[in-house]
Amino acid sequence: MxxxxxxxxxxxxxxxxxxxxxxxxxxxxxxxxxxxxxxxxxxxxxxxxxxxxxxxxxxxxxSPYKGIFGSPWIGVKLFQDLFKDPFFFYMLRNTVAIAMLKLFFYFPVPIFLAIMLNEVRHNTYRKLVQTVVYFPHFLSWVITASLTVFALSANMGFVNKILASMGKEQILFLVDPNYFWPIVLIQSIWKEAGWGTIIFMAALVSIDLQLYEAALIDGATRLQRIWHVTLPGLLPTIVVLLILRLGQIFDVGFEQILLMQNSLVRDVSEIFDTYSYSQGILQGQYSLGAAVGFFKSCIGLIFLTTSNYLVKKSGNEGIF
Structure with missing residues (x-):
């Protein structure tokens, strides 16, 4: 043996x-x-x-003095404290709501915009439009938030000035909780939708032109060519980006939310990132901030693996 x-x-x-x-x-x-x-x-x-x-x-x-390895173990106590926090429900609701808004309304915009740009045959006009829609990406969220305040504030906002000139009452956009989520969504679309078209434009280039020619010979209209040729050609890219987006489902824009947040809209603006910042950094509860980040990562991992599994079961190609 x-x-x-x-x-x-x-x-x-x-x-x-x-x-x-x-x-x-x-x-x-x-x-x-x-x-x-x-x-x-x-x-x-x-x-x-x-x-x-x-x-x-x-x-x-x-403890910063003892370091990570020298600090005593406390198990899952921080997670228990997090789940018992009165603001946990609000954080979960707000994070999920903003994430779903961006997933269902923001995610399709770059796809639609890329298809529209691909249908433009005038190269100069197309390049001009691309430049215009790419430009907001290079502005910081500080500038974007400042422009939002300039547009929507009660005193100096030009939107309220237009409403006043029409004899209508002013709207307190920035302090009314009902407007916070739509403002965040519109900001995200305006700033990042154009930049998001780059990947889809690259995918459109790889589609065989003979497919369009064959569809044209068969009498397909422009909309039918988009539906039966362009969208199927974009599908693998859409699936991969959707899986990656679901893996970051709880990353809804810390800097954006923090800059737009104020005490009057905290009930609808407090998310896990801002809570981690206020508790972990500002108040020195570093372990609690790490627990929040760990919780977010676990949720993202669950969404990533589940969506990838479902995509592969449906016959498409996943990311792993």
Missing amino acids: NEITGVKNKNQNAVSSQKAKKTWAAVKQHKFLYLLAAPALIYFAIFKFGPMWGLLMAFKDY
Whole structure:
């Protein structure tokens, strides 16, 4: 028996050695490709995988003087405190509501805009429109929030000035909770929809032109060509981006919400990111902030894996 076990171990070691040699041979053969990928790998190692040690803070009574490893373990107490917090329901409701608004109303806009730009045959006009819709992406959220205040404030907002000139009452857009979610949605569409068309425009280029020619010969109208050729050609890209978006379902825009937030709309504007900032950074409860981030990551992982599984079961290609 010992001899048989020894032979099996030798065979396993030999197989492992052969696999290692093949791996290193492949690395040497494609060394320039790995060299090109090295900056991205280093970035993810330093800024994505390295900070994951900080997740330990969610299970510890963290003290900056003792450090992460020196702080005492407290188990899941912070998660219990989070779920018992009176504001937890509001945070969950607001985060889910804003996420669903962006998913159902913002996500399709870049697709629609890319298709419309693709149908424009005048190159100069198309480039002009692309430049105009790309430009807001390069503005910071501070500038975007300032423009929103300039447009919607009660005293100096030109929207209320127009309403006043028409003999109508002013609307307190920025302090009325009923307007907060629509304002956030419109801001996101105005700022990022144009930039989001870049990936879809690249996917449109890869669609075989012969498909359009065949559809045209068959008598298909422009709308029918879009429906039967363009959209199916975009479907793999749409699916991948949708899965990735679902993986970040609770990332609804910390900076945007923080800049638009005020005490009068806190009930509809408090999300997990702003709560983590106020409790973890401003009040020094770093462990609680880490627990909030860990909770968000778990929800995102569940959505990512579930959506990827459902997509693959439906016959489409997932991301893993």
